[in-house]
Amino acid sequence: MSTPHPLDPLTAAELATGRAILAAAGLAGETIRVPQVLPVEPAKEEVRAGGGDRRIRYTLLDTATGRAGEAVVSVTKGELVSWDDWAEADGQPSYLFEEYAQAEQLTKASAEWQAAMTRRGLADRIEHAFCAPLAPGYFGREDETGRVIRSLTFLREDADDSPWAHPVEGLVVHLNLTEQRVLRVEDEGDVPVPAESGRYIGVPARTTLKPVEITQPAGPSFTVDGSEVTWEGWRLRVGFNAREGLTLHQMSFQDRPVLYRASVPEMVVPYGDVAPGRFWISYFDAGEYQFGKNGNDLRLGCDCVGEIRYFPAWVADDRGEPVEIPRAICLHEEDDGILWKHTDLGGHPEVRRSRRLVVSSISTIGNYDYGHYWYFHLDGSIEFEAKATGIVFCGAGEPGQDQPHATELAPGLFAPVHQHLFCARLDVEVDGDRTSLHEVDVEGVPTGPRNPYGNAFTWKTTPLRTEREAMRRADPARARVWEVRSASRVNRLGKPTAYQLVPRPSATLMAQPEATVHARATFATQHLWATPYREDERFPAGDRPNAHPGGAGLPAWTAADRDLVDTDLVLWHVFGPTHVPRPEDWPVMPVDRSGFLFRPAGFLDRNPALDLPSGDHCHP
The missing domain is CATH 3.10.450.40 (Nuclear Transport Factor 2; Chain: A,)
Structure with a gap:
């Protein structure tokens, strides 16, 4: 068997070896369960050197006593590396x-x-x-x-x-x-149970849609070698773990590094209803339930269409035994409309169509389903889109009644207002791991000597030099973006090469500061955070948000107000829908999309897609 890359997902053999190590150490008794199993990624310098010990971190729970802790094992060396008990105040493991x-x-x-x-x-x-x-x-x-x-x-x-x-x-x-x-x-109360059916299958199918066939007779344009994917100037590694689900690693464009690691390590779903059955709801879908462990086995023609390459993933069950998700990750290309076009003065048009590489996974957490879609574009941009669907969570009320915190979807059936606040973690590496962060706003110029006709506007760049300065909100009125600039390379115009994080903002956490969810999900109170890279700073609400009193993760780390200038930066970006449910969301919800764009801004010297072929589908 070939030696795995240091960043490859865990294999069935490694999970079996890891469990055997736990058993030999007396940590796999009859009442011991395994709520979470994660790979321990080697240090960056070890990865770049092509080595690194293959290790696994097990969260263990004794169901007889409630005692919990973490064990790290080396499957390379076949030994227990460490064991640490948790204090109860540190929160609870995710659910089994x-x-x-x-x-x-x-x-x-x-x-x-x-x-x-x-x-x-x-x-x-x-x-x-x-x-x-x-x-x-x-x-x-x-x-x-x-x-x-x-x-x-x-x-x-x-x-x-x-x-x-x-x-x-x-x-x-x-x-x-x-x-x-x-x-x-x-x-409490005697509200009748809503009677109308919520069945959403078995509805007679419409017959008016004609087939759409997607074919690539010569095959896809990407190549796959183990977990490494190469496509049109892009190179990246695909990963997967039980908590985050889909992860991406070592992304480069035209052989230049852009991101070392990207994932969505947390999402909180706070509800805005005061009813006894809902005021306490604030699910942490990664930290309490786990995206990866609840990953779907994707189906061709349904979840993914076209020339598909699937990646399997192995997670551990409640006893630490390996379980396969055969098609956990889908890789494919899809048409993406026009990339550029111009009709010259002689009336001759030139147009080039775009396509994008899609890396996706889907998780089902109770009533909701979440699709994680990473798009790689021909112009050097990376886009993330979260697709929320499934069934909205409902309570009951008197039919026809107006409620301040919930919408009536069917007679007597009320769906509370709530939020889905994702947090992406972007370990940036724009032409190297020494970068700085800047906020760029567009602003008007007051009428006067600098703007005699009143029409002028410009842009303003503000360096974000410390962690506190980097706690920021998006501002669409200013077309605000955040720019990561290289400290080691300039473009042909003498400017630092850079990438911009372009938000598509919605509301941040709506709960009041006095709410307990505010302390537990402080990360969701800003659209942007930035920290210097630390191996152990992985989850924005802390390692154990389940039953945690709050304050862990980003608020704890950034309290030191560390320096961000010319350093190895990690960006944390919060986004996602604030959902006031509609009758059209019932009985199953159409996809609600949210996300962001990470695009080159002086990283390249000109449009990198000038060499695209005109294609065989343009007709006079």
Whole structure:
């Protein structure tokens, strides 16, 4: 078997070896579970030298005691490298798949829950009830210590029915998973369960659409060697892990480095409803549930269309055993419209069509589905697009009632306002790892000697020299972008080569500073953060956001206000929809897109796509 690249995803053999090392060290007993398994990426200098120990970091949980900790093993050397216990105040590991079933079993076995269902006249519908296992946030309640989860109840017509259309409003069950007991049951109100079906399949298909066929008779333009992809001047490595899902590494254009690593390591979903069943909702979909572990096995012709290359991924199950996602990552090319065109004075048009390389994955976290799409363009730009779809999370209310925090989607069915705030981590490497950060705003010039006709405007560049200066909000009124400039290379005009982060902004975190989610998701209060590179600064809400009181991650790191000038920079960019649900979002939601662009700005001396062929499809 060939030696893996230091940044390659974990293999089945490595996961099996890692678990055997844990067992030999006495860390794989009958009650031990494995909530999270991540590769330990070697230091940059080791990667560049082509070496590096292949290591795995295991989060371990003793389900009998609630004790948790982290073990690092070397599969290269076959040994346990370290073991560290966690303090409970450091938060909880992400949830196990088996805990979802445990939460439902505990709920349905509860006499209080059964009494609440009976009081509501729902005793005959218990068999097909769905008791959703939901992260509780953090509120410092005395009985909510250790491994806690909440459960809300939804009804189904049968085992195959979508439950989200039939919420049992005001019924909240609080559970301690370690002690395997119900802490308390809240049963407030007597709102009827919405009756309208939420089924979204089986609708007669329209017959008016004609087929669209995508073919590449000569095959795709990219080449793949292991995890390395080469395409039209681009070179990159594809990675995947249980928490972040899709990761990208060592991206270069025309043999010049652009990004060392790119991923979306966290997303928080805070709800704006004050109802008892929803005020506490603020899911951290990577840190509490994990994008990669919930990755989809993609299907040709549905998730991806065209000449496709799939990459498998291996994750670990709750006991640390390897599990394959056969088609976790999709790689393909797609048409992207016109890249450039001009019709000259003689009436002769020249046009070149664009295409883009797409690297994508999709994860399903409960009721929502998230697509992560990285696009590589022929002009040297990199684009990220998040596609949110699935089923909006609903509660019940009186039909026709106006609610200040929720929209009525169907009679008596209300979807609360909420946000999906992603955080991208961009370890930039623009012509090397010594760079500086600048904010560029367009601004008008006051009428006067510098603007005698009132028409003038210009741009203003502000250096962001420290971490505090780099805590920034996007400003569309100023066409604000953030520019990463090389400290070691200039272009032919004598200016530092650079890339610009172009935001497509929406709201930042709407919760008030007094809200507990504000402390836990402080990263979402700015559109931009920047830090000097540190190997252990990977997750913007900290390593363990589940049941964490807050303050970890970016707010803790940036408190030192470290210098950012001519250093190895990491950008953290927050984006995503603030969702006021619409009736058109029901019963399944059309894709909601959000993202950003990372484009060259003086990195190249001219348009790099002048040599594109005119193509065989242009006709007089």
